[in-house]
Amino acid sequence: MLPKKDVILIKHLVLNKSDEAHKILANLHPADIVQILNEIKNGNKKLFFRMMSSSKAAEVLEEFDPFDRLHIMEEMTETETVRILENMSVDEITDLFQEMPTAQAESLLQKLPQEDYEELKALLKMAEDTAGGLMTTDYVYILSDVTVSQAIDDVRQFGQKAETIYYLYVVDDKKHLQGVLSLRELISAPRDKRIHEIMHRKIVSVHVDQDQEGVAKIISRYSLLAVPVVNEENRLLGIVTVDDAMEVMEAEDTEDIHKMAGITPEEDVVLTTTIWGASKKRILWLVICLLGDMLAGKVIHGYSHVLESVVAVAFFIPVLMATGGNIGTQSLALSVRGMATEELSRKNILQFIIGETLAGLQLGIICGSIVSVIAYIWQNNAQLSIAVGLSMSISLMLASLMGVLVPLIFHIFNIDPAVASGPFITTLVDITTLIIYFTFSLYFIDIISLDIVGVVSFGLKGVLV
8 A cells, every 4th residue: 555645746746747657657556556546536537547558557447346437437538448448358348338328338349349349249248147247258278189388389379368377278179168277287297298188177167157156156165266157068158267256255245244234235325326315225124123113112012011010120121122132133144144155054054053042042141140130239129130031041042043043034935145134133033022021020020919919918817816
């Protein structure tokens, strides 16, 4: 990260169109240029891109999200935009065009070289959230029947435009995927060997229609730098690189976190420019939780006679509801994350449910004991202390169980488990906790009432005698 004084100096040189700025920008890392551009007002960013070579400008533009690229490109002429696009990787151009209005994308597409036009046309037809929409066609493949020497010559010829050459994919004359070879293995092999003699035949690949999140998981599971994309006939269509997979995982994790909070993905919220636009994205879950809270209020109303008998019962409602909500949300997060990373499976799901439930019970006993002691010291009421302690123990156990079961049930019905959001779980736990607490309180208050009646009766008998 550039020091603040360097950022200020470079901004000054560029905005004043200094000749020194060209040399500085040429030597700066694209990420550092992005850091400076983030502090530049729209309208002046074009000066930076005009002082950079086309290849450098393309590298810098690729550092931005597709949506941010659109804002930057609005400042440029169409000629300047095409010049930069010609130096960008195919998958990055595809991501950019998918964010553009169709007419603008088509106009720019027609101005690109013919071979790029045909390639991009094919990629844009594929679903955005699949391996086909994520892949790049800038890769190196070699034929299985050529010698190592010939393969090295091919890599030298075509490798410069490839996004990565760490993996070399081996195909037959009809481009069916046959094997894979690392660059190290190629250059260290005897020059007269045939590729099919040294290649690895066991290949991890993905289908062109596979969901992008599944592709990212495969890359992560097998620690790959790239994964080949094939069709039904096992023909090699492209590759998905690890940097694209990381972006997918980040986007999916962000989406899940926001869903668990009951709001839409971050980019939708941040880019909303109107008050209503920001509100309508959250209103659904808030209304659902509002109705749930009304039901919780109905539970309190139904047990109002308990509160009238012992007012101190109301003192512990907030702590019971809040603690139960926290435990439920924690279990929810573990459950959703476990399903997202596929750590949860049919083999261990029962063990996970039992483990989380017992953990909730253990936490409930600990917290229940603490709050029970505090209740007795504060109110000097043993019956109330027992009611609070037992309620805490059981409600935390059930909260933990619900935090696991709700997303699992959602998953069974093919509903995104992240939709089982924090507000939903919290509301459900609140209602359950109130019912448990008031049931125990009613039971012990009845005991108290019976004790009082017995004392009074005994006293009256003594008077009569």
